[in-house]
Amino acid sequence: MSTTGLDLRVGVATDVGRVREHNEDAAFADGGVFVVADGMGGHAAGEIASGLTVGALGELAGREDLRLADIVGQLDVANRRILRSAAKNPGQTGMATTVTGVALVSAGGSPHWAVLNLGDSRVYRYIEGTLTQVTVDHSEVQELVDAGFITPAEALRHPLRHTVTRSLGREILPQVDTWVFPPCPGERFVVCSDGLTNEVGDDEIRAILGAGLDAQACAQTLVERAVDNGGRDNVTVIVVELPAYPAAEVDEDTVPRGGAS
DSSP: OEETTEEOEEEEEEEOTTTOSSOOEEEEEETTEEEEEEEESSTTHHHHHHHHHHHHHHTTTTOTTOOHHHHHHHHHHHHHHHHHHHHHOGGGTTOEEEEEEEEEEEETTEEEEEEEEESSOEEEEEETTEEEEOSOOOBHHHHHHHTTSSOHHHHTTOTTTTOBSOOBSSSSOOOOEEEEEOOOTTOEEEEEOHHHHTTSOHHHHHHHHTSOOOHHHHHHHHHHHHHHTTOOSOEEEEEEEOOOOOOOOOOGGGSOOOOOO
C-alpha cells in the first residue's frame, strides 16, 4: 500500500486463543492507520468497546493532512461512543478497551510516524536487528517496576499484571501517550494486544521479525507462537514494514562532472 508517498507492507493476524470463548480484540490496518484495541468487560461488551474504538480511528484512514491532534481528538470521539453505548445498554456497563497503534501523520510538511497508546497493548519498532518497545504499559505492574518494587521478570507472573491504569471507557479521556518521529527505510512495527506479549518474549519476537518473512507471514507466525506457548488470551498482531529503498537509478543531471583530461 502507498500512503503519503511511502510504500508500506502490512500483515494482520488474530486468534481467540485456547481459553477465551470470544475474541474481544479488534484491529484496523489501512490508509496509514494501524491500531489494535483489546476490549474488557466480559460477554460481548469488550468486543463492542474495541470495535467502536478501531472503527472511530479507521475514519481517519487515507487523510493526507492527518495530524497528531486529529488522532487524539478521535480517541475522545471513541471514548464518548463507548460511554453512549453503555448508557443505552445496561449489559455493557463498565466496558472498556486498551488501544495502541501507529499512524502516518504530517509534521513539518513531511510524513512522520505517530505512535499512540492507552493501556497495556504495545507498539514495538524493529530496525537493523534491534527491537525497541516504543510504548510504555499503563498497568499496575509497570508502576511497580518503575518504582523498583519488582523486576521486569517478576512482572510477567505478578497477579496485577492484567490490571490497566488507563483505558477508553472512562468519563474523562485519560492522558494519551504519543510519540512522533520520521520514518526510516527498513523498519518494521509490531502493533499487538497483550495476548502476544504475555506468551512471547522480546527475544522471540525479535527472532521472528529477523527471519526474513514477509509482513503477513510475520504477523501470522507471531500469533501462532503465542497460541502455541499457551494462548491464554486473545492475540492480535499487525506488522507494518517500510522496506529499504531500492537503489535509485542515477540521475545524470546530478552526477558530478570530472575535470577535463
